[in-house]
Amino acid sequence: MQAITTKGLVKRYNKLTAVDELNLEIRQGELFSLLGVNGAGKTTTIKMLTCLTKPTEGEAFVGGHCILKEPEQVKRLIGVSPQETAVAPNLSVRENLEMICGIHGFSKERTMKRIGTLSEQFSLADVLKRKAGKLSGGWQRRVSIAMALISEPQILFLDEPTLGLDVIARHELWDMIRALKGKITIVLTTHYMEEAEALSDNIGIMKDGRLLAVGTVEALKAQTGAKDFETAFVSIVKEGK
């Protein structure tokens, strides 16, 4: 069953076409990466799929719901961790998590339970009382992803989750994302090839708003005859001029 389907999705900002005729199918439970250089249209795609911005043309279904006609139903199914660290800086980590629970209308018991589960899952117990704004970039990303998972979403969108993190923090976050694999559908955008290669079930390569290729790492390597994924990516992007 498909978690996400897009049909001829287009987003134009005046004369600039940010996303051009995007046709995509993402299976339930898979980790799908949108890979591309800056300005490829990855974030705009995520913004459309999460109902943050309306497409200029085309349509998309998230969890079977149309993003144009049923945005409220879509919002109930998704969790989003934006590219920038989106936490309330003067609130403690616990207060940040409690706030998202409150916004989703959770009872006190369910709030306590979710915070307990996510603290364990993301090793947050030691930082629960600390102000989120005082944490390091890596820890803030953990909190950000935990906030996105509070509502137990069916589909999780991670926009450049490891951007700007050091190598250790990046690998720690990869482990956490790997632990989520199979449990929910994850759509991840990245411009790090090693990240897409390490985490993804399937990868979609984007350039100038167009989806140039979709497949597993092995399939993309086979498609280009490349020995490694980086060469395959470069080959696809160069041919896609």
Added chain:
Amino acid sequence: MKMLTFAKRCAKEILRDPINLAFGLGFPLVLLLLLSSMQENIPVPLFKIDSLTPGITVFGLSFMTLFSSTLIAKDRESAFLQRLYTTPLTGLDFILGYMLPSLPIAIGQTAICYLFAIPLGLTLNINVLYAVIGIIPMAVFNIALGLLCGSIFGVKQVGGICGALLTNLSAWLSGVWFDLKLVGGFFEKIANVLPFLHAAEMEKALCTGNFEAAAGHFLPVLLYSTLATVAAVLCFLRQMRKQ
């Protein structure tokens, strides 16, 4: 419920910022102390505590604009709002969530200014309570202006516009520091058109129990407060759609 959760968060963000407390409360109180001390040495009718305190409360509200606009601009720039736009919160939840917590903070700020002025010589009577309640429309104006600026400008820009420009406008055009009649001309006309002078005069009138005079100044303040709220709501919803 979800709106209240968001409003609670906004209140915490404002109150936990030490700079907000220093400017929002500390600065007006220091001004009260300083100007009333000057009044003791060089008597100026304008700086008599019964006349000065109402003006300072109106000036103090300009910091509410700075606080709310900075909070919204920061939320926009840090993608915190983007995250919340993907939750079940509605446009109305956001607007009320940003505006409501600022109102008790503004009323608290005004009440503290009046309480602080009592040992400095302010006459304590029921009129002070009316003056605290009477500040509400001007507080709404300042908070709505914050929502408006925060929806349009970035963090650095709101610092300049609300932090420097608006606080100065509020100070100069409210007649707190000098008698506007002394300047006269175009400057006085501008001051009469804008709400700052009317708000300060309304507060002074309420403090002295002159309700007729207060009513005359109430209408322009109410008009500005309504206009600012409508403009703020439209601008916020526009930027929300533009995401």
